[in-house]
Amino acid sequence: MIPLTIALLLAVVTRASAVNLPEYIHVCKRRDPNVENCISQSVEYLRPYLVKGVPERNIPSLEPLLLKELVAAEGTGIRISARNVHAYGASDFTVKRLKIDLDKLRFEVDINLPHLYIDGMYEIAGRVLLLPISGTGPMQGNFTQCTGAVRMQGALRKDKAGEDHLYYSDFRMKISIGKGNLRLENLFGGERTLGDVVNAAINNNFDAFIRELKPLIEKALSESFLEISNRIVEPFTYKQLFPDN
Numbered sequence: 220m221i222p223l224t225i226a227l228l229l230a231v232v233t234r235a236s237a238v239n240l241p242e243y244i245h246v247c248k249r250r251d252p253n254v255e256n257c258i259s260q261s262v263e264y265l266r267p268y269l270v271k272g273v274p275e276r277n278i279p280s281l282e283p284l285l286l287k288e289l290v291a292a293e294g295t296g297i298r299i300s301a302r303n304v305h306a307y308g309a310s311d312f313t314v315k316r317l318k319i320d321l322d323k324l325r326f327e328v329d330i331n332l333p334h335l336y337i338d339g340m341y342e343i344a345g346r347v348l349l350l351p352i353s354g355t356g357p358m359q360g361n362f363t364q365c366t367g368a369v370r371m372q373g374a375l376r377k378d379k380a381g382e383d384h385l386y387y388s389d390f391r392m393k394i395s396i397g398k399g400n401l402r403l404e405n406l407f408g409g410e411r412t413l414g415d416v417v418n419a420a421i422n423n424n425f426d427a428f429i430r431e432l433k434p435l436i437e438k439a440l441s442e443s444f445l446e447i448s449n450r451i452v453e454p455f456t457y458k459q460l461f462p463d464n
């Protein structure tokens with residue numbers, strides 16, 4: 220009994236003092252001529268963990284992805300905000316193109332997102348597509364055939380032991396939405412007919428409508444993914460993630 224307890228204790232102590240690579244990290248050699256293929260595979264290793272989240276590493280679940288607040292800048296004649304937006308389907312992405320320059324720590328990823336469903340609370344006041352609109356309430360939407368272009372800049376930071384750690388200093392995501400459909404409930408304080416007319420107008424002119432919101436969505440997604448990416452890579456040394464040989 221006692222030797223077993225000691226062995227268990229030792230195992231716990233060793234694990235706590237060195238940050239071992241968890242199973243969701245698939246290592247790629249720095250000089251691998253096919254490092255892009257290797258990293259594509261790493262993304263596949265990671266996907267099921269992204270779906271569930273890794274609570275002990277503070278990595279949130281992507282299903283759903285929570286965007287706390289989107290606020291459109293005033294000045295365009297319209298004020299739009301959305302709170303508690305949950306997006307479902309973000310983990311269903313496929314990697315279309317991957318370009319990596321490990322010397323410059325630049326990562327470029329293009330993805331396809333076949334289907335996103337969102338719900339949340341909105342508030343809107345001002346003119347959209349020349350229509351005066353106001354209201355607040357729940358909203359839902361479907362977006363299909365979306366694509367995302369991600370540009371990440373990495374950098375190295377030394378820990379107390381002098382070991383380099385990779386972190387991302389910049390994360391930019393541009394999205395394009397193939398087809399979209401939104402439903403804003405309770406427009407004009409619940410005036411049904413007017414609400415239906417405006418929802419129809421929004422959906423008939425979805426591209427124009429979403430153009431005003433897109434920069435917000437891109438900023439919120441970029442901030443979320445910057446944080447998630449850093450939580451994934453920061454505990455480990457650069458050497459652990461991308462060994463020399």
Ligand SMILES: *[C@@H]1O[C@H](CO)[C@@H](O)[C@H](O)[C@H]1NC(C)=O
Nearest residue numbers: 336358359360361400401402
């Ligand atoms: C989104 O798609 C689902 C499933 O196809 C459908 O039930 C729902 O009504 C759609 N919602 C909107 C706002 O288009």
